[in-house]
Amino acid sequence: MQALSRRQLAILALLTLVWGINWPIMKFGVTGFPALSFRSLCMWLGLPVLALFLVARRVPFVIGREHWRELGWLTVFNMFFWHTLAILAIQTLSSGRAAILGYTMPVFSALIGAAWFGQRLPHRAWGGVAAAALGVVLLLWHELSTLSGKPLGVAMMLVAAATWALGTQLMRRTRIPHPTLAICFWMTVFTTLWMSLLALLFERDAWAWPTLPVWGAIVYNAVGVFAFAQVAWLMLARDLPPIASSLSVMFIPVLGVFSGAWWLGEVLHWQDWAAVALVMVAIATVLWPQRTVGP
Numbered sequence: 001m002q003a004l005s006r007r008q009l010a011i012l013a014l015l016t017l018v019w020g021i022n023w024p025i026m027k028f029g030v031t032g033f034p035a036l037s038f039r040s041l042c043m044w045l046g047l048p049v050l051a052l053f054l055v056a057r058r059v060p061f062v063i064g065r066e067h068w069r070e071l072g073w074l075t076v077f078n079m080f081f082w083h084t085l086a087i088l089a090i091q092t093l094s095s096g097r098a099a100i101l102g103y104t105m106p107v108f109s110a111l112i113g114a115a116w117f118g119q120r121l122p123h124r125a126w127g128g129v130a131a132a133a134l135g136v137v138l139l140l141w142h143e144l145s146t147l148s149g150k151p152l153g154v155a156m157m158l159v160a161a162a163t164w165a166l167g168t169q170l171m172r173r174t175r176i177p178h179p180t181l182a183i184c185f186w187m188t189v190f191t192t193l194w195m196s197l198l199a200l201l202f203e204r205d206a207w208a209w210p211t212l213p214v215w216g217a218i219v220y221n222a223v224g225v226f227a228f229a230q231v232a233w234l235m236l237a238r239d240l241p242p243i244a245s246s247l248s249v250m251f252i253p254v255l256g257v258f259s260g261a262w263w264l265g266e267v268l269h270w271q272d273w274a275a276v277a278l279v280m281v282a283i284a285t286v287l288w289p290q291r292t293v294g295p
Contacts, residue, residue, distance in 0.1 A: 008236060015232045018224045020099075020255025024263045027095035029217030030087065033210060034203035036195060039087045041210070041218050043192040046226030050185055053227065059181045067176045071186060074174060077167030078234070079191040084198065085160035092153035095264060099256030100136055101157035106282070107133050108165035117169060128282040135278035136253075138271040171237045180238050184231045254279050 029038050054061060063071060082102075090098045110129045113119035176183060210218060254276050 008239070011232050012236065015229050015236075016251050016255060018229045019233075020252045021259045022221065022225055022229075023090075023095040023099040023253075023256035024260040025217050025220055026087065027090055027098070027260070027264065029214055029221070030091055033208075033214050034199065034206045035087045035091055036084075036199040037203050037207060038210075038214070038218065039083055039221075040192065040195040040199045042221035043083075043188060043195060043226055045218065045222035047185075047188060047192060049223055049227035050188060050231065053231075054181050054185055057181065059179050061182055061185065063176070063178050063182060063186055067178070070174060070176055071183065072190070074167065074170055074176075074183070075187040075190045077163050077170060079167075079187050079230075080194055081163035082160045082167075083191055083195060085156040089153040089156040089160070093157065094260060096253070096257035096260040098153075098157055099253040099260075101154060102161050102164075103253040104133075104136055104158065105161040105165045105168070107136075108162045109168055112162075112165050112169055117173070131278045132282035135275040135282065138275040138278065168237045171234060174238065180235045181231060184234045187234075188226060188230065251279055 026038075051061075086098070086102055089101075093101070107129055110125070174183075
């Protein structure tokens, strides 16, 4: 386990806010607008902002040819599955519950790390995983009957979460000796082309000019998510152990649930409040400094 620095905590707090309130924004954006096209527009607008950030930080764009294969796998598991499946699933699920299903990722990350990578987790980490899992169950308490009628949306979000968890593990172990910002830029380029191809193949007949509110959701995603949050997440995922980076963002679905309730009128129950406490426990397992034993 590893404590976060003040800088990492500040990034995490802003990341949580930006990503958390984005769930109802995404739900609003894809209501009446093609989902894949929405995501593609967000990424095309976000790419130049991300490129300018690299230029301002004087980060080289070049990735050695010998690392492109690994970069491809990182892109598939960190972005292709997640961005494709999540944006399609949110059309049929409530924004808060889609966020909850997506953020089962920490549970998958812990299981994948232990099963495939021989990662030994301290008891405190497993306690955090258990608390996060119980919080997810509570948050889904009143949705089980509804979700059972939408198995495809549920399955897509769970597959997205599992592949994202694997991508987090791979990102932590990457051998690419280049800055995370450069890696993230090229991953975003590939994913933008992928999403655009899917939109062209499956949504061309439904294309229309976005309304002003939809443009607002697109711009928010372009700047907040793709130019900041996605980059910040990959930096945390590369710098911290996978269980620490993944559990530490568990407050995002909680924020998604409550922002969705405030904006979209989704009903809250006592289970939602209990889940908040459990998620805070999960976060504490990775953010609270461990007691050191003197000599």
